[in-house]
């Protein structure tokens with residue numbers, strides 16, 4: 002009997018361990034007290050509201066949004082044709098191309114960030130914002146290629162030939178029959194890329210300057226100096242944002258099929 | 261399969277050139293810095309690096325924490341995954357969803373939660389003092405224990421999902437069959453489950469191990485400068501010591517370990533595709 | 536001219552360095568229904584794809600209706616192809632699938648409506664116009680694919696194993712349907728199959744392919760009764776096939792003489808039904824018997840090798856292990872000009 006309970010009990014504890022801390026920061030963000038403590042002293046929305054008034058949070062939020070949306074967009078613009086070439090063409094050096102575009106996922110982000118600082122920002126004078134944009138694009142590219150390739154491989158290649166035989170050009174066939182059928186995959190790639198980029202820390206560590214930093218980096222800096230529940234409040238808000246997006250994606254796209 | 265090579269290259273090259281220019285070239289240049297001291301090729305930077313006791317400690321601690329987190333994640337992972345696959349289909353899906361959910365939350369937020377829990381005025385200290393086990397707050401943060409807990413929470417989901425898919429592919433009745441033949445639970449695990457799910461374990465283990473080894477946020481928040489790991493040490497070398505050669509040495513170590521793990525994973529994937 | 540409505544002249548096709556089809560010559564009449572028959576990998580699909588323009592030949596020419604189309608782009612050829620997988624557009628309805636090509640031609644409004652509706656009617660799918668294609672059964676998908684090609688009024692319609700994904704009953708139904716559509720529209724049609732029954736039942740002429748080359752071209756009767764080689768004989772159901780050398784059958788047990796002089800051929804082949812059982816100069820041991828309704832089929836172990844025979848079920852049965860006399864009558868054999 003005890004043995005039969007062992008596995009379910011472990012699972013329960015695991016869930017508490019994995020999700021409990023998240024619930025605790027949610028609770029902490031409604032604290033009325035001035036320092037971070039648990040159980041929270043009273044209930045208030047003041048920390049939640051305070052998050053919106055901190056100017057650096059607003060700036061870095063905008064920066065992170067820009068990187069996540071712009072970087073993912075750029076990664077898809079390059080990644081979709083590359084995936085198409087790899088899945089539908091006899092591409093020379095196909096394996097090399099695949100390795101190169103998916104390498105950024107293997108190398109730890111901190112190295113990419115430092116490399117860009119050392120060889121782009123310092124010697125050539127590339128602006129930090131541009132370097133961040135390039136780094137986030139490179140980081141998201143492997144995810145874009147992987148997810149889009151998967152949905153291309155799930156689509157019969159002969160429907161493009163059928164479209165061509167019915168009078169369409171090759172390019173026309175791509176837009177008329179391929180694109181509509183991989184839309185779900187592309188949107189999923191976009192969401193995965195967005196969440197990855199938005200939550201990314203190591204890549205951006207060395208790429209910050211006066212007034213230019215991503216939100217997670219800003220949070221790391223803030224929590225070293227100030228010991229109040231506003232980080233908890235911000236964390237909860239961001240977590241709900243991510244969960245909301247992913248939940249909606251799962252609901253409407255069957256996100257997990259693609260990831 | 262279209263045959264036109266020019267078209268294929270035109271489609272694939274923008275991404276490849278971008279990744280090569282923005283990623284490959286700068287990273288290779290950075291890694292080469294550790295092999296160039298005073299304009300000649302040498303391993304001396306590596307010798308210097310490992311000559312320092314602090315660096316050795318950090319290197320060994322990173323390996324140790326990586327191994328420990330992987331081991332504990334595997335043990336807990338098996339029990340949790342076993343419980344999940346025994347559930348009816350609908351509940352199973354929801355449980356997997358709950359396990360994966362934390363992966364979507366910012367690691368900064370997830371790690372920060374441990375400050376609330378383990379801090380001086382946190383839950384654990386409250387509880388300890390309330391039941392009288394301790395009369396002053398004890399220090400849990402900025403210890404290897406705190407970093408270990410943070411890493412485990414961060415990477416446990418990866419182990420569980422790897423093991424869930426391995427256990428799902430277990431032939432249907434092997435466990436009851438072994439039980440009928442008189443094996444006890446420990447024997448069933450060692451002789452049946454472990455060998456049959458080895459692949460999933462290696463996949464999950466590799467993900468957890470490399471994830472822990474190359475973690476930045478967790479040691480930064482929960483370890484501080486007391487419990488450095490390779491990435492936080494690298495950050496320090498750059499920002500505090502301005503020592504780019506040492507940073508390059510650390511970068512190289514991290515890259516080698518990540519690539520080794522990746523090759524291992526690829527091997528497993530191709531072996532699986534073949535069978 | 537009309538004998539050469541579609542002509543392949545010394546057509547050679549390759550994938551990289553692998554040659555799939557070599558020096559193929561074929562002429563097809565307008566309105567003809569031609570079957571391309573052959574084992575897996577013999578180059579049937581490859582040949583079709585080159586006619587459709589999905590593949591550029593490495594040698595030879597293709598003419599269609601008096602025009603050299605060898606290098607003409609696929610979307611300009613007016614060649615229809617029904618894929619083995621149907622290749623329907625999953626995001627479009629049945630109506631939109633059929634309308635796809637017509638719209639690209641610039642057709643709109645009532646004309647489009649009429650053409651598509653007629654197309655769907657001719658394959659019996661009028662009431663399915665608004666369905667999404669993944670919701671259809673295999674046979675229905677097949678019909679949509681057929682209608683989609685037919686409304687384009689192609690000069691040639693190619694079908695790659697159109698029936699192989701259907702179950703036995705549907706296959707029969709679609710076979711009749713195909714034949715009807717072809718006769719009604721008069722379209723020139725080539726269909727690929729590796730099922731000899733299908734080819735014999737449907738085609739005006741059959742082309743048997745082997746290793747990227749044509750082995751025999753002929754009417755169903757000619758192919759069925761007079762295979763030119765052991766390969767074709769085997770393909771159309773001759774189970775007892777022997778080479779002939781110096782007036783003797785070449786067998787496992789050496790040269791065997793038959794009653795009656797052997798013609799000057801490379802080989803002889805008997806269908807099981809042509810083997811006479813019960814009397815004759817040869818004998819073998821029964822190793823297998825199976826009842827097939829009107830007939831009984833025997834597998835005999837003989838000095839010549841394994842012989843398959845089929846006799847009227849009304850005749851008394853021979854049991855397993857019995858020794859039976861039999862004969863291979865030369866008059867009932869097909870003469871093979873080539874052996875191999």
Ligand SMILES: Nc1ncnc2c1ncn2[C@@H]1O[C@H](COP(=O)(O)OP(=O)(O)OP(=O)(O)O)[C@@H](O)[C@H]1O
Nearest residue numbers: 261550553555574575576577578579580581582729
């Ligand atoms: N994409 C390809 N790349 C390389 N070789 C190929 C390719 N497609 C076909 N082949 C080769 O070309 C030859 C002819 O293939 P084809 O598909 O035309 O055969 P088929 O007669 O249609 O066979 P099946 O009855 O199996 O469909 C085969 O030897 C095959 O291995």
Ligand SMILES: [Mg+2]
Nearest residue numbers: 579580581695
């Ligand atoms: Mg084929």
